[in-house]
Amino acid sequence: MNTTLKIYTGFTLALLLGTLAIGLVASWAFLYPEIYNDYIPFYQLRPIHVSMALFWIISGATICVMNFKKEFFSSLFGSRLESIFIYLWMITIVTILVFYGFKKFGGREYWEFPPLLSLPLLAAWLLLIVSYFTDWKKLPGKQPLYVWMWSTGILFFLITFLEQNLWHIPWFRQSFLREITVQWKSNGSMVGAWNQMIYGTALLLMVKMSNEPAIARSKKAFAFYFLGLTNLMFNWGHHIYNVPSAGWIRHVSYAVSMTEWLIFISIVQGFRQKMDERSKFRHLIPYKFIIASEFWVFMNLLLALFMSVPAINRYTHGTHITVAHAMGATIGINSMILLAAFSYMLNIHSIKEEVKKRFIKYYWLSQGSLMLFWLSLIGAGIVKGYRHTALKIEPFQEMMRPVMSVLKVFSYSGIGVLIGLGGITFILLKQLKRERVAADISKPSKLYLWKQESR
Amino acid sequence: MAKKIWIVLFISFLIYSASVYTNCDKKAETALNKEVKKGWDVWQAKNCQSCHQVYGLGGYMGPDLTNTASEKGPEYMKGFIKYGTGRMPNYHLNDDEIESLLAFLTWVDKSGRSAVPEKAVHWTGTYIIDDK
Numbered sequence A: 001m002n003t004t005l006k007i008y009t010g011f012t013l014a015l016l017l018g019t020l021a022i023g024l025v026a027s028w029a030f031l032y033p034e035i036y037n038d039y040i041p042f043y044q045l046r047p048i049h050v051s052m053a054l055f056w057i058i059s060g061a062t063i064c065v066m067n068f069k070k071e072f073f074s075s076l077f078g079s080r081l082e083s084i085f086i087y088l089w090m091i092t093i094v095t096i097l098v099f100y101g102f103k104k105f106g107g108r109e110y111w112e113f114p115p116l117l118s119l120p121l122l123a124a125w126l127l128l129i130v131s132y133f134t135d136w137k138k139l140p141g142k143q144p145l146y147v148w149m150w151s152t153g154i155l156f157f158l159i160t161f162l163e164q165n166l167w168h169i170p171w172f173r174q175s176f177l178r179e180i181t182v183q184w185k186s187n188g189s190m191v192g193a194w195n196q197m198i199y200g201t202a203l204l205l206m207v208k209m210s211n212e213p214a215i216a217r218s219k220k221a222f223a224f225y226f227l228g229l230t231n232l233m234f235n236w237g238h239h240i241y242n243v244p245s246a247g248w249i250r251h252v253s254y255a256v257s258m259t260e261w262l263i264f265i266s267i268v269q270g271f272r273q274k275m276d277e278r279s280k281f282r283h284l285i286p287y288k289f290i291i292a293s294e295f296w297v298f299m300n301l302l303l304a305l306f307m308s309v310p311a312i313n314r315y316t317h318g319t320h321i322t323v324a325h326a327m328g329a330t331i332g333i334n335s336m337i338l339l340a341a342f343s344y345m346l347n348i349h350s351i352k353e354e355v356k357k358r359f360i361k362y363y364w365l366s367q368g369s370l371m372l373f374w375l376s377l378i379g380a381g382i383v384k385g386y387r388h389t390a391l392k393i394e395p396f397q398e399m400m401r402p403v404m405s406v407l408k409v410f411s412y413s414g415i416g417v418l419i420g421l422g423g424i425t426f427i428l429l430k431q432l433k434r435e436r437v438a439a440d441i442s443k444p445s446k447l448y449l450w451k452q453e454s455r
Numbered sequence B: 001m002a003k004k005i006w007i008v009l010f011i012s013f014l015i016y017s018a019s020v021y022t023n024c025d026k027k028a029e030t031a032l033n034k035e036v037k038k039g040w041d042v043w044q045a046k047n048c049q050s051c052h053q054v055y056g057l058g059g060y061m062g063p064d065l066t067n068t069a070s071e072k073g074p075e076y077m078k079g080f081i082k083y084g085t086g087r088m089p090n091y092h093l094n095d096d097e098i099e100s101l102l103a104f105l106t107w108v109d110k111s112g113r114s115a116v117p118e119k120a121v122h123w124t125g126t127y128i129i130d131d132k
């Protein structure tokens, strides 16, 4: 890892710490706005929290791709462009946070910063694309699945980011239904884009830990990749089932979403094999995070499958079940895989035994409290769905009263998530400072792996 | 083989995207006038969506505002926007900004209903909503 990538890694881990701390304060501002409105209101905390969360994930994904791809393809030209990407990207993120500090917003869900700041983000991403694909072109032979996934993710992030900004063309705003449809089309697919980068990394980690390159070559793995890609492209409509836009959008996305049952069934079928695998690799810290992510895939996929049935979505839409879905996936799946990759890159196994013990304690604390966190959000959502959609209780505050009580549990469990994930992040940051990191990158064994794979 | 599948999917994605852009709204459009556009800009600049949803999308601290204009009326809304409440902050907006926000929310209201009535649920689980 060169110095620039090291700085970027530190910056990205700091974003995770910020996400956690601001998330907790945001939950208090949600519960007690009378106190916070005068100092730092929820409408300021939420964008800081959500933007930090998304940038932790997207930046983390780019670090994984940039770091691991070097084993297979890289060039001096590519690395130079990457460095420019990194600095431009980091400076823009800091600028965005400063704008939030001054209450300057762009007011669009998940991308709540003034729209002009999309320009440097776009420029940075283009540099990353040029650097990635010029090196990628030189790859020999058939590529393993994770390279496919990285390429797909990087490309689709650009496409969805551009789509996200189509509203600047006045025609899109002429119709509110069109605007909201396109906004959620791009938001929905963008999640799929970073998932491609992150799941690709998880696959590579499994190849490395098990020393079985075949798993990134199998027909079944490719079949599931295409299923995932189809969902990325066409299943976003579940965000807008209730929007009265053309009916076929709803039906297509309902039908496509239901194909994810295949993924679910395959997880259940592979369960026994997973148990064998677990007993083999359990001692590896990155593997622990991979197992955690797989557990959360299982839980969140089940939830998502239910939410994707319009008749059920009628109750869950617009409630904290959506927040459970969003945070369950970004923390439970994305963050766990990123932490697996970061622990691997930072040679976490070289830390002192006592620190390792502490690390594992933090790990279990984070899993346990995340479970409570997630369940309480679902609980809050069920209560609201029932009181709002079934009982139609008015006024709003009366309808929300019991929801707020459940959200107190959510806020308390957030303290556990903060300590657990925060503790892990601190140890990783210390290790980053200490370690020359990822010394294993240029070891011959890895090159051997590639050769074997590209046969 | 994999490359071919990829290309076919990608082309389908492009075609699907184009048809979504052009065909998603089949209603007779109510033109976006200057006042509405200004209100929309205020809505975004003040980040109202961090607490309010439109069609269920946005933050969850306050109520969904899609149909408040027709259900409770602009005068009712004006009170909240002008003074805030204990929970909703007072933005100290001027009358101009408030009027345009109301114009925007009234325009949004005309685009459809956020709540899906029970009878729109089809036996297959999907909705059949009148999109004309």
Ligand code: HEM
Residues within 6 Å of the ligand: A019, A020, A021, A023, A024, A025, A026, A027, A030, A046, A049, A050, A053, A054, A056, A322, A323, A326, A327, A330, A331, A335, A410, A411, A414, A415, A417, A418, B050, B058, B059, B060, B061
């Ligand atoms: C200490 C732990 C955390 C707490 C207490 C917390 C709290 C919150 C709160 C109060 C919201 C606003 C929900 C609303 O609009 O009503 C939120 C939204 C969100 N948070 Fe967190 N958060 C935490 C950690 C995280 C982490 C680690 C991530 C991701 C890495 C994350 C990702 C998100 C996302 C994506 C949303 C938007 C959800 C949506 O409205 O669809 N959060 N969080």
